[in-house]
Amino acid sequence: xxxxxxxxxxxxxxxxxxxxxxxxxxxxxxxxxxxxxxxxxxxxxxxxxxxxxxxxxxxxxxxxxxxxxxxxxxxxxxxxxxxxxxxxxxxxxxxxxxxxxxxxxxxxxxxx
Amino acid sequence: xxxxxxxxxxxxxxxxxxxxxxxxxxxxxxxxxxxxxxxxxxxxxxxxxxxxxxxxxxxxxxxxxxxxxxxxxxxxxxxxxxxxxxxxxxxxxxxxxxxxxxxxxxxxxxx
Numbered sequence: 001x002x003x004x005x006x007x008x009x010x011x012x013x014x015x016x017x018x019x020x021x022x023x024x025x026x027x028x029x030x031x032x033x034x035x036x037x038x039x040x041x042x043x044x045x046x047x048x049x050x051x052x053x054x055x056x057x058x059x060x061x062x063x064x065x066x067x068x069x070x071x072x073x074x075x076x077x078x079x080x081x082x083x084x085x086x087x088x089x090x091x092x093x094x095x096x097x098x099x100x101x102x103x104x105x106x107x108x109x110x111x112x
Numbered sequence: 113x114x115x116x117x118x119x120x121x122x123x124x125x126x127x128x129x130x131x132x133x134x135x136x137x138x139x140x141x142x143x144x145x146x147x148x149x150x151x152x153x154x155x156x157x158x159x160x161x162x163x164x165x166x167x168x169x170x171x172x173x174x175x176x177x178x179x180x181x182x183x184x185x186x187x188x189x190x191x192x193x194x195x196x197x198x199x200x201x202x203x204x205x206x207x208x209x210x211x212x213x214x215x216x217x218x219x220x221x222x223x
Contacts, residue, residue, distance in 0.1 A: 042214060099161070105155045
């Protein structure tokens, strides 16, 4: 069991570019969650998805951010027209149906 | 209502001592209370979790104490070791809904 796989581990983007973060959940897990962690801070919920459905996006900024979890393939968090304030660690977690969240190692986004 | 408040922000404990981190929540609908350990550059790793139908859960040197009436829960690390030095997060959720995290506690164990 490979665990929750996130890639890339590190991503550098210039201001105005797009960032695509990928998350492959654990085998058998159908629930995916994205969190953002700023340096020296806690984890802030962004979005909760099940296959082909967004269940809760209450933590996601209304503009420039989107997420999907297609029937086939990984979950994608997309940030369009990145700004310096988007620099953070983005973590994905998965769970089988309830509880038992497992986190990936994260993608560290740096906007220059 | 969705907040989980964690204290202290930082904690220094001597090797062999007991580390205690506290959390308080508001939402009585929460029914799952995990603790996560995070090392620099790594993702959070589940340490131990409790459901509100029990008041205490112990796994090795780690114990969660849960006080439903006070809406508080705490993590105790017995015989703390330098390898326990990390940031600890409490969290809470209702079913499969999002985890709400505390602000984190940076724990340092002095040798």
